[in-house]
Amino acid sequence: MTSFALPEYVEALEHLVNIDSGSKNKKGADTIADFFEERYKKLGLSVKRFYPSEYAGSCLEIRNKPDSDGIDLLMSGHMDTVFPDGTAARRRFKVENGRAYGPGVLDMKAGLLSAYYLAAALTESGSNISFCVAHNSDEEISSIYSRDWISGLARHSRYGFILEPGRKNGEFVHQRKGLAKFRLEFRGIASHAGVAPERGASAVHEMSRWITELVALNNYSAGTSLNAGTAAGGTVANTVAAYACCEIDTRFAVPEELEKIKAAVQKLSENRFDQRVEVASSISGYRPPMNPSKHTFELMRLVEEVGGSLGMTVKWVSTGGGSDGNLIAAEGCAVIDALGPCGDKSHSDDEYMILDTVEPRLELAFQAVKALEARL
Numbered sequence: 001m002t003s004f005a006l007p008e009y010v011e012a013l014e015h016l017v018n019i020d021s022g023s024k025n026k027k028g029a030d031t032i033a034d035f036f037e038e039r040y041k042k043l044g045l046s047v048k049r050f051y052p053s054e055y056a057g058s059c060l061e062i063r064n065k066p067d068s069d070g071i072d073l074l075m076s077g078h079m080d081t082v083f084p085d086g087t088a089a090r091r092r093f094k095v096e097n098g099r100a101y102g103p104g105v106l107d108m109k110a111g112l113l114s115a116y117y118l119a120a121a122l123t124e125s126g127s128n129i130s131f132c133v134a135h136n137s138d139e140e141i142s143s144i145y146s147r148d149w150i151s152g153l154a155r156h157s158r159y160g161f162i163l164e165p166g167r168k169n170g171e172f173v174h175q176r177k178g179l180a181k182f183r184l185e186f187r188g189i190a191s192h193a194g195v196a197p198e199r200g201a202s203a204v205h206e207m208s209r210w211i212t213e214l215v216a217l218n219n220y221s222a223g224t225s226l227n228a229g230t231a232a233g234g235t236v237a238n239t240v241a242a243y244a245c246c247e248i249d250t251r252f253a254v255p256e257e258l259e260k261i262k263a264a265v266q267k268l269s270e271n272r273f274d275q276r277v278e279v280a281s282s283i284s285g286y287r288p289p290m291n292p293s294k295h296t297f298e299l300m301r302l303v304e305e306v307g308g309s310l311g312m313t314v315k316w317v318s319t320g321g322g323s324d325g326n327l328i329a330a331e332g333c334a335v336i337d338a339l340g341p342c343g344d345k346s347h348s349d350d351e352y353m354i355l356d357t358v359e360p361r362l363e364l365a366f367q368a369v370k371a372l373e374a375r376l
């Protein structure tokens, strides 16, 4: 890659990090999209911009061959962050001791920028592959609005590079667990806890028994975990609770494990401890597991070889955290993830990105695409 210059990258990163773009901040995502739309157009690429829903921020679909049916390489990244409005003003971008700080610097404004530099290098080098860069603004809320679009692109794509952050020690991600969030709502009957407790049907008691039953399904060795992250209900101590609600985050290595959890919820619904309590359950934020296929392993070997020729040791990890890589891999694409620059402490005030990981990882990604191109 010839045209890369870190000071220019850092300057652009500062601009992007100092714009609040939480998942609910449409204007913020639009401003990030403006920045990239202008740059990609200058490269002569086709830029399609749209809103997947009136509630969501912009999506960008950037193509070098917009008329070709198939996409050789799909590069994805999200423009939203988990931080509320005002964070960028409170915690401005800064560089200290080779690390860049600021909201979303690692997850994943640096990754967006790296995708741009990769696309620019491919374009400038006259690469013949067909690529698409896809950016959404709702990844941190499970891509609820953009997932159909992402999955649709993935269906036409052969390889997926996800520019989520690289791990602190440089590892890439080849495997992610699936996830789903269960929301359980309990409606019982209120009554005076002293005068007529027997007339009440406690939503809180029912909920607590469900939680105990469900978290007993935790099976770490099988890769299954359930976490009742929120639970609330009742009004005062001396009233039998009429209402309670909890959310249970579930992670699983294979879809069959999710089916087991669904079956357990169904069984509990049919055999409620107190039949007077009504229970409603719903699932949101579903992402299928990202498990490597034969083609993924081939892609991993290629990246390892390219890394070796550049003097880099390529290491892989599997993680319980989800990304749009889950959605893309589910369509049969060979996906590798965490290709963005490295750092740590995502989603916290201490988030940082390590500056000297930017260029080597870009170079690796670029050379890997060139090697792929030679095999296509």
Ligand SMILES: [Zn+2]
Pocket (backbone or CB within 6 Å): 078, 107, 108, 164, 165
């Ligand atoms: Zn992310």
